[in-house]
Amino acid sequence: MAIKVISPGLATSVQDLGRPGYYHLGIPISGGMDRFSLRAANMLVGNDEGAAVLEAVFMGPELEFTSDALVAVTGADLPPKVDGEARAGWSSFAVKAGQVLSFDYLKGGARAYIAVSGGIDTPVALGSRSTYTLGALGGLEGRNLQAGDALPVGAAAGSTAEGRSVPEGLRRMPGSKAELRVLTGLYWHRITDASGRNFFAETWEVALEADRIGYRFKGGSPLEFVERKQPFGAGSDPSNIVDACYPYGSIQVPGGTEPIILHRDAVSGGGYFMLGTVISADMDLIGQLQPHTQTQFVSVDMDNALAARRDRHAMLDQIREALA
Amino acid sequence: MTTRYSFGGDEHIFVEVDEEMSLEAFFKSLSMTNAVRESQIKGVTEICPANASFQIKFDPDLISPGDMLAELKRLEVSAEHAEPVIQTRIVEVPVLYNDPWTRETLMRFRERHQDPDSTDLEYAARINGFESIEAFIEAHSGAPWFVSMVGFVAGLPFMFQMVDRARQIEVPKYLRPRTDTPKLTVGYGGCFACIYSVRGAGGYQMFGITPMPIFDPNQAISYLRDFMVFFRPGDIVKFRPIDRETYDKDVADVEAGRFTPRVRDVTFSLDEFHKDIDGYNQKLGEALYGN
Numbered sequence: 001m002a003i004k005v006i007s008p009g010l011a012t013s014v015q016d017l018g019r020p021g022y023y024h025l026g027i028p029i030s031g032g033m034d035r036f037s038l039r040a041a042n043m044l045v046g047n048d049e050g051a052a053v054l055e056a057v058f059m060g061p062e063l064e065f066t067s068d069a070l071v072a073v074t075g076a077d078l079p080p081k082v083d084g085e086a087r088a089g090w091s092s093f094a095v096k097a098g099q100v101l102s103f104d105y106l107k108g109g110a111r112a113y114i115a116v117s118g119g120i121d122t123p124v125a126l127g128s129r130s131t132y133t134l135g136a137l138g139g140l141e142g143r144n145l146q147a148g149d150a151l152p153v154g155a156a157a158g159s160t161a162e163g164r165s166v167p168e169g170l171r172r173m174p175g176s177k178a179e180l181r182v183l184t185g186l187y188w189h190r191i192t193d194a195s196g197r198n199f200f201a202e203t204w205e206v207a208l209e210a211d212r213i214g215y216r217f218k219g220g221s222p223l224e225f226v227e228r229k230q231p232f233g234a235g236s237d238p239s240n241i242v243d244a245c246y247p248y249g250s251i252q253v254p255g256g257t258e259p260i261i262l263h264r265d266a267v268s269g270g271g272y273f274m275l276g277t278v279i280s281a282d283m284d285l286i287g288q289l290q291p292h293t294q295t296q297f298v299s300v301d302m303d304n305a306l307a308a309r310r311d312r313h314a315m316l317d318q319i320r321e322a323l324a
Numbered sequence: 325m326t327t328r329y330s331f332g333g334d335e336h337i338f339v340e341v342d343e344e345m346s347l348e349a350f351f352k353s354l355s356m357t358n359a360v361r362e363s364q365i366k367g368v369t370e371i372c373p374a375n376a377s378f379q380i381k382f383d384p385d386l387i388s389p390g391d392m393l394a395e396l397k398r399l400e401v402s403a404e405h406a407e408p409v410i411q412t413r414i415v416e417v418p419v420l421y422n423d424p425w426t427r428e429t430l431m432r433f434r435e436r437h438q439d440p441d442s443t444d445l446e447y448a449a450r451i452n453g454f455e456s457i458e459a460f461i462e463a464h465s466g467a468p469w470f471v472s473m474v475g476f477v478a479g480l481p482f483m484f485q486m487v488d489r490a491r492q493i494e495v496p497k498y499l500r501p502r503t504d505t506p507k508l509t510v511g512y513g514g515c516f517a518c519i520y521s522v523r524g525a526g527g528y529q530m531f532g533i534t535p536m537p538i539f540d541p542n543q544a545i546s547y548l549r550d551f552m553v554f555f556r557p558g559d560i561v562k563f564r565p566i567d568r569e570t571y572d573k574d575v576a577d578v579e580a581g582r583f584t585p586r587v588r589d590v591t592f593s594l595d596e597f598h599k600d601i602d603g604y605n606q607k608l609g610e611a612l613y614g615n
Contacts, residue, residue: 020370025478025556134522185332232492233376240514243374244338244377245379247332248335248336271497276333279333280335302389
């Protein structure tokens, strides 16, 4: 079975839970930016939680199915339609052979996850089907979908009913003012105490440069650096360091002006200082932020970070139970 | 050198071996990452050596951040006593310096450069005190380089030249990054050389281009069939200046599946290297070109 791509949307790509193990060679983990929603979508159609799905950003694709399938759309509020008829998000619904899945305008969030029973079955590259466009790796020829593509779909594992839903209280989305929890560290000592306090006190705004590599923020005050003689090899700007690895979720601030949070397609390293890292539990939320979203960074400690991680696991367990 | 540990969120530990770049810092970072790999600590998912630092990614559901930190500190002690000797390989990288493609690109982005009136090579030669670009190229291709980090994008090597501090070439990055860099550009920023594995944005000065691909996601190129990324941290690189005729021939050979990079296995000892840098580099050259 295959899915014909009538129109691709804005930047729709094949994603699963990513390819760990190659970051030391500059190949990032990739995979869905909002993994919580990706897992939920797969659960709804009876797939393994890590099966490959389509990640659509801001605008949905138009897809013609060549055989019957069960479909679920989670994540952003991007209302699905089958032959023009509305279907509910976060719920499984049937699409018959010859029918067209399309989408209404985006009403909230940024990225929708479209799971199809059997999973998208493009070739596995380095252990994953995730698309990494910068390296032309994975997905369909290492790129986003194009009109005319035929997407292979795997055989559905079992019979799963349509009409199952993730309870509303378990659909995790950022608020109208997003909060991102941050563990300070890395090169936090490079900025002054006052500047550090300011970073958390001010409200930032998602900039237009926001994609799978990273999210840029603007609207806060420029950072003040602690004076020093730049170390050999670091470069002359006070925001420069000797090129080092960048953690996923790390917040770099080139020139001290606009923070950038690296995400699933992160550049693996470079020469900019980082003031801390967004905790793992909040990485999914970043994938749902639209440009211009007001954002508050909140400083937390490791215990908080681990507790938040457990909460997120518990929420996924509740979805597993609800859909079992 | 003072080792500094810091958590990068709840899934990473960042270890800065030194604030400044040196072969010693690189060696300690490499030997600690080797020790982490060998000790097979539960929950480790990524081991990423960098120039004078490294990063471990771990699963906090399998090992607590505190335990992970304690494991690394324990390994630091043994890494400090490890002999700075590695088994590695030396690789020849042919370079067409002052090539037409990087020249065309650098002319397009001149307003983002410190010195719009000269080329990147002329600028780098002048601020490093060389009389001509020929003398600069001789220094650049004369002594070998350590691949001290692979990353930024897929398969891109950062390289640190194996000479004493006084002879290190230093060049600032572009004032504002370019939106385009030809694939396989030989670049320079700070005290690091690099080879752009793919076409894309970049801020390093551009000196030339190599005909030898170093990343192939399709794994079609003969010597990248087994693995799509050519370089590994710890590799030694020797640049060889080539002319346009050789460049064209190499490109044709790569396409025809006839090109094989010149690679030899070598043992590198940091202590022996420091005793006689030029003599040691000469021996490495003999290992590369002998038999």
